[in-house]
Amino acid sequence: MSNRNPGSSLECKVPQYKACYWVWLSSRNILSQKPSSKLYFKQLGIFRIDISMGKDFYLLILLKDLSCIHPVFHKSLLLPFLDPASFPVCIYSELLVDNPHWNHTFRKKMMLKQY
Known part of the structure; x- marks a missing residue:
């Protein structure tokens, strides 16, 4: 105790x-x-x-x-x-650049959300 x-x-x-x-x-x-x-x-x-x-x-x-x-x-x-400059870079932007398949899937979802 x-x-x-x-x-x-x-x-x-x-x-x-x-x-x-x-x-x-x-x-x-x-x-x-x-x-x-x-x-x-x-x-x-x-x-x-x-x-x-x-x-x-x-x-x-x-x-x-x-x-x-x-x-x-x-x-x-x-x-x-907390200084905003101390935050890490957006994960989504890194994924869009590095992974073309994920980029395509993400664009499809964004197009569906527009309608």
Whole structure:
């Protein structure tokens, strides 16, 4: 049997951030002027982390428009920003070039979907 706290497994899922990392900020606790929260962005940003304020809190460099918000946030409100250039090339484009049979089958399916 383990002597861990039940909540300790949740802590592992939140990454540790460092200064100069780029993150999205959850808009969960930020009030907006929109009539419905469904019409507002789920995440704001991207923002750069200025410094770590202890183990779980981070100081973000916010835009001037958000200067009315305190710039220190808990790590659970931050999501890591992934640069789109770091994603792999589309698999479908590689298959179309390398495999003429698959290319023919794919074109047939696309033609059927047009009608």
